[in-house]
Amino acid sequence: MSLLVICFDPSELSQVAGFGASFGTYDVLLLTGEAGNAGASKIHVANLVEVPPADNIGKSVASVAANYTHVAAVSSMRAKDLMARVAGINQSAMITDVVKVFSETEFERPMVAGSVLARVKAESTPIVMTFRPAGFDKTVPGPNGSVESISISDTGRVKRVSTSARQGGRPDLSQAKFVVSGGRPLKDAATFEQVIGGFADKFGAAVGATRAAVDSGIAPNDLQVGQTGKVVAPDLYIAAGISGSTQHMAGIKDSKLIVAINKDGDAPIFDQADLGIVGDLYEVLPELEKALS
Numbered sequence: 377m378s379l380l381v382i383c384f385d386p387s388e389l390s391q392v393a394g395f396g397a398s399f400g401t402y403d404v405l406l407l408t409g410e411a412g413n414a415g416a417s418k419i420h421v422a423n424l425v426e427v428p429p430a431d432n433i434g435k436s437v438a439s440v441a442a443n444y445t446h447v448a449a450v451s452s453m454r455a456k457d458l459m460a461r462v463a464g465i466n467q468s469a470m471i472t473d474v475v476k477v478f479s480e481t482e483f484e485r486p487m488v489a490g491s492v493l494a495r496v497k498a499e500s501t502p503i504v505m506t507f508r509p510a511g512f513d514k515t516v517p518g519p520n521g522s523v524e525s526i527s528i529s530d531t532g533r534v535k536r537v538s539t540s541a542r543q544g545g546r547p548d549l550s551q552a553k554f555v556v557s558g559g560r561p562l563k564d565a566a567t568f569e570q571v572i573g574g575f576a577d578k579f580g581a582a583v584g585a586t587r588a589a590v591d592s593g594i595a596p597n598d599l600q601v602g603q604t605g606k607v608v609a610p611d612l613y614i615a616a617g618i619s620g621s622t623q624h625m626a627g628i629k630d631s632k633l634i635v636a637i638n639k640d641g642d643a644p645i646f647d648q649a650d651l652g653i654v655g656d657l658y659e660v661l662p663e664l665e666k667a668l669s
């Protein structure tokens with residue numbers, strides 16, 4: 377059994393060890409940036425300036441992957457984009473969002489917005505996976521056994537015309553340790569930014585939103601958390617004015633601590649939150665801010 381974990385940038389290296397431990401030893405392919413501790417037997421450093429579109433590097437990454445029995449990446453949209461190509465080119469199975477490893481062929485993954493956990497078996501090699509680091513022990517990675525350069529070729533057939541990042545420099549939702557999210561009662565974009573954004577900025581938190589908030593134009597689309605938005609796994613998730621729909625909870629269930637603020641004591645989110653405050657978010661958040669400061 378041999379595992380290769382593909383990391384898009386060095387920020388993912390610290391998330392590999394818990395999952396990798398299920399396989400004993402593992403190698404890492406780092407696409408951009410300099411090698412850091414990943415606890416890998418061998419780290420292949422591709423040294424790309426930026427991650428090219430998945431179409432351009434799929435073949436090259438797939439040929440490296442073919443030397444292993446298992447190939448994995450931290451779950452993200454870009455990982456699913458690339459890994460689907462790696463699986464397709466190698467004519468192998470792909471299993472997304474793995475949260476548990478039972479054996480070398482059997483894995484657990486969530487289905488139906490996280491309300492069902494499926495045990496699935498893959499019957500082809502290499503087995504291609506994405507995994508959710510929150511499902512595995514947080515292990516501080518030791519140094520790597522060896523570091524080697526590797527060439528990943530870019531066919532250049534697809535050109536990235538432009539990219540735009542949202543302003544504000546807030547942490548990335550999918551990686552953040554602390555997330556503050558708001559729902560429909562935030563009224564409008566300015567109120568959302570002031571109340572939720574302002575609170576988050578005081579503590580260096582990422583900002584999230586429900587689909588109802590996004591659909592009402594209160595929050596931008598890329599902040600949506602849930603079944604059809606981003607999956608988050610922070611140490612602390614504060615949900616302000618959020619009812620707790622199945623679709624929203626699917627995106628936050630791996631959070632270590634969920635704190636709900638809702639003025640309706642019967643809101644479904646209180647069934648799943650670790651801590652609940654029944655109250656008006658416009659009063660509770662400023663009080664909480666004072667207390668935390």
Ligand SMILES: Cc1cc2nc3c(=O)[nH]c(=O)nc-3n(C[C@H](O)[C@H](O)[C@H](O)COP(=O)(O)OP(=O)(O)OC[C@H]3O[C@@H](n4cnc5c(N)ncnc54)[C@H](O)[C@@H]3O)c2cc1C
Nearest residue numbers: 559560561586587588602603604605617619623624639657
């Ligand atoms: C196929 C599908 C996919 C979906 N995907 C997603 C998804 O990815 N993410 C997602 O979030 N939703 C998703 N949804 C929508 C989801 O079903 C809910 O409609 C949505 O999550 C509700 O958002 P909300 O909690 O902001 O709004 P509401 O359900 O309207 O709840 C607002 C809550 O705020 C409370 N409240 C009101 N005023 C205050 C106040 N002043 N202070 C404190 N509390 C207050 C209310 O008591 C209520 O509980 C999806 C739906 C479908 C059908």
